[in-house]
Amino acid sequence: MLLREVEYAKPGSVAEALELLASNDGARALAGGQTLINVMKARAASPDMLVDLNGLDELRGIELAADGTLTIGAMATYSELMSSAEAKARPILGEVCAQIADVQVRNRGTIGGNVCSNDPTNHLPPLMVAVGARLTIASSDGEREVPADEFFLGVYLTAAGPGELLTRISIPAGKKDGFAAVTLGAEGTCICNAAASVNGNVRVALGCVDAVPVLVTADAPEGVADAVRGANLMPPSDVHASSEYRIHLATVLAERAAAEASSR
Amino acid sequence: MDVTVTVNGTTYERDVEPRKLLIHFLRDDLDLTGSHVGCDTGNCGACSVIVDGVLLKSCMLLAVQADGVTIETVEGLSEDGELTQLQQAFNEHHALQCGYCTPGMLMSATALLRENASPSEEEVKKALQGNICRCTGYWNIVEAVKAVAR
Amino acid sequence: MNVSGERTFDAARAIVWQVLNDPEAMAKTMPGVESFDVHDDRHWTANVKIPLGLGGLRMKVDMDKVEEREPEFAKLAIKGSGVGAIMNMETSFALSDGADGGTSMAWSAEVKVLGPVGSMGQRVLQPIVNQQVKQVLAALDQQVQEALQSPSA
């Protein structure tokens, strides 16, 4: 409640949004706002300007290419993804989105916002890493593509830096994916999660154990537990889970996600 | 900034600060005090309203973002004091006690029933997951919504 | 929360000590310094904007050197206050001669973040602190390198 003063701009194009972001040091992109506005209520962050991306149709839409590559506009909402026929090509996406927060948040919160906020409790960052997503970042200099395992830099920090925008996420074809999480109550705040994808080897990305998703790989699901142990996790302790318990959960959830992935 | 918004069929034009949340705008500027504030983190859903047909929490939208939209709030559910079927079901099933969460619950249930006229119990619970009630334990709320489902 | 570690520098102890005790060099290691005032050799004040992803956190940071044993040990009490957050930090470092003429530094910091930012939870704050520490250490490396190359070294 009761935000600090902030300027508001509603650009009509991505180019205009980029210009606003580049020319205002304290400007931040406002996507769904389901995280950012709450942080602003706490006054834990107070951008000088919000550049509202709602209304930029260029950033919406979910497309499926002939080779099975799925391209998701950064401003696609969870609900849009869940009901998208195209997104069914990679079923795990809709399944995980359905576990995020609640109907109201899913109706407004965006895929891009979720990955760009990179709150350690978010489900999508590890999922993006596991499925090998590639993220397109636009700036006034043009576009570049960053693989998910290089995209996440820290809590609330990603490769999409000041003056830049995540515009879309492309996800290769695949069905052998899994996801497991322990949350506070049914589908509540995440205590630890793991996303897995099997494509030859097993990729498991762990969430909530570090500032960024931690990727481990193994030749087979049976090797995942050892791979997690080998990752020497040092997760933070908090009121819900000690570091030790998180390490344990990460191991169990990695195995479960991997088993689910390989069973599909 | 100027905002023009239609709420429950009435169009309002107001000048608001960009930082004002939609819920404060509805309650303080438009005197539509039916929608409530129960938290400051977007969790409780007491402020839920339907914006251009989409159920949202009005505490996570700026009022300026509502420029040009149509909003439905609890005050607009019943006409001339006649309770809707859903409101009657809440009464019959004792689905409210203090009544503070009720407006948000009604909006969530209304949005659900528009999309899915015959939800299962699980679907009802999932649709209400974003609305916290501290009085009822939800059982009677779920019963009330199920009673209206076809 | 406590963070600590060891670090080695390819520079003699005197140089590392000099960098660590030079307010100007230290200013260059701190995240988002907007201005820096040296009151005396034991008290400095910095205005910083810590770059958090959702927007910078502005803080006025007072540093107070509370203990010093040249050229091996120093302890600083650092108090940052900004709107929405208060940060109290006590940090110390101990230098010793490392192999090959280098210097090894054992450091530790006890960081407390209070206020609304503190309420964001340890799983958010701890990684942020870790990340800032990493950056400070990397910047420190660079300052040591610069000191090595500077005429006075």
Added chain:
Amino acid sequence: MSETTLVPAPVEVQKGWGGQSVRRKEDKRLLQGEGVFVDDVKRHGMGYLHFVRSPYAHAHITRVDVSAAEAVDGVYGTLTGEEVAALTEPFFQISSAPGANIKDFSLAVGKVRYVGEPVVALVAETRELARDASELVEVDYEPLPAVVDARRAQDSDAPVLHDDAEGNLMWTGLYSWGDLDAAFAEADRVVKIPELHFHRFNSTPLECDGALVEYNRGVGQWTIHTNNQFPGFAAIMMGPAMQVGLDKLRFVTQDIGGGFGNKITSHPQLVVCCLLARKLNRPVQWTEWRTDFHLSMSHGNERWFHDTEVAVKDDGTLLGFRTKALDDAGAWLRYEPLGGVIWAQVTPGMYRWRHIELDFTQVATNKAPVSPNRGYSRMQHLWFTERVIDIVARELGLDPVEVRKRNYIRAEDMPYETPNGCVYDSGDYAAMLDLALELIGYDSMAHRRAEASERGKVLGVGIGSTLDSGTNNFGQSRLINPELQFSGNNEVATVKLDIFGEIVVTLGTTPQGQGHETTAAQVVADILSCSPDDVHVRAGHDSYWNSHAGFSGTYASQFAVTGLSAVKGATEMLAAEIKRLAGAVFGGVPAEALELADGGVRIKESPDAFLPFMACGAIINANNAGLPEDLDVTLNCRYVYRPPFEVPDVERKFGNLTLTYAAQLHVAVVEVDPETGAYEIVDYAAVDDCGKRINPQIVEGQVMGATAQAIGAAVHETYEYDEDGNLLTPNFYDYHVPHALDMPPLATGAIESPSPFTPLGTKGMGEGGGAGIHAVCAAIQDATGAIVTDSHNPYQRVWRLLQDPRG
């Protein structure tokens, strides 16, 4: 989802409206968003108040400078701790020494003692501006070490919160009844439990606290629109502090968005609003936001039980126990140390042991002050007794069901005088347990365990028996402080016939969703032989015009006794007056020859002689010439219900502390994921006995709500602090309250054992939810095989129990 099994009451079926699930009268406005909650109240020129709060758990305040904030355009003014100390007296303390010596003001004076404590208040033209300008208030602190663990609070090197108390001990008292030595000599075994911990949480009503306060300079009176749920208590705290008579403090409440005890102790904030309304000569509006509430308002009592020894026979017969209770009051005694005696309402729990010793100590810590929370202080003690039962059963290798049945107070023993002189009015606990076990399908549990095991889950079943003692005898406060001059209880109702025959009821209560308007109308309708629809019960409370008495309010499970008995008394007075009036109008017909029926009064023998209420109201109010001079009828009847209480014996700590003792029997079934410790409550049964139920549906609603709160508390809800006194669960991100998906299937049942001591056979109810915490703990103990020693069992703790069941 919820199957309701209503077992026929073992009493005659009541005729009339009482006993029927009449639809709530409150709902129509609430369902249309037309309720009036405190933040909905506005006044011309009002300013919005924002509190500057302490970021430190313990610190000296060395400087406060409001000049920069006050210079902001649109800021109306500020109030500092120093001003408060000059303008008011410290709040009256309930405690005897040393707690009596602390000086509690409505803003921090000189020192802060918990994170979130209000230090400065600022009022501005808009809500946003008030918060902006608060950031310009400069407060310098000199941090002090904090004590957050009650067990360390009395260490010689512990930081002391209140120098005036010369230590952190606030109150202590030894309770001892029966013959402990004899009990332990008779015992076959002594079961020892080194430590049990009941955690800190509260009910987090969805609406936080708030007020709109106006000051009238002409008459020196404040009008306090608030959602405080016990204005009588707030008034006796505020009047002496502000040095004004209580007629200067007009409390107005309307719809209240949940209370659960948590809205009793907002009096410090209300004083600040009053002082600022006077200082600034404008209405002052205060809305508490969720994080403010979590940081500073009414946490439930956290309690430790140390060195417990239980004297038992090998067959499971319980003889007695001794324990040391250590209660963590937080930084201030806002309602405390009443928790130090309230537990004694249910000293033996539901069991027949007669030899009990409890050494109660309450200490101050650098955490938010505690205050009543649904089940206040009894919940902690009953959790303790239920833990004891299950731990004893485990140690003796006995079935928890058998141990309970062997020791429950029996139906034939009712009314039952407990070792400390409380008189349990009625009940059949064993029958309740049987019903609960039947509802849960206890007979099929072996099969269900096997089935869960096949799915890789471990199933556990647990029982929670609990009491909901209601209608306080405030004389119990003398066991805390013999100098206090409180005893008994009271509640008021007025019932009148207005000019057009409207039946209008005014209550002294401050309901927060309990359906008082409806149940009061049912009682009135039965007496006046009309429909509840014809009865207009005023919503809310107004101490200026309203009928109220010293203990008026809605708290501590009493409306069904105090409120409805007052309604009954007033309505019976009105009925008698209507008959006297009609008798006169009909020309001297005696009251016995008259009856009330069909919205009027008539002569039994000649029903055509009928005087409708409308005529009665019109005659008395507007057409009364020629009535007999000696006809003493106003048709506006006020009745004060005063429950039958004696002042307790302070020396022996003996006496009846509440009038009624409702009972609840809950059974929970959990399934634990042994690999993660995560668990789900998969089945649940709740049986309630609150005597006669005026409105069974409302009663069931209370049972459901209390159950959900218990489930939340047992699994997720906790106010955890770090060692520096920072609250780690300051909002709904980390303080997870259950939502719809978290709720298990629920079967409810009821039996009715009418109270022989109350006018309607009712008992107060609504607070019995603690049973859910007991049941979940027991179920986790059953599933993990480990002794559960904490009331809060998040997944992590359950995982640890699984790692090391012997602890």
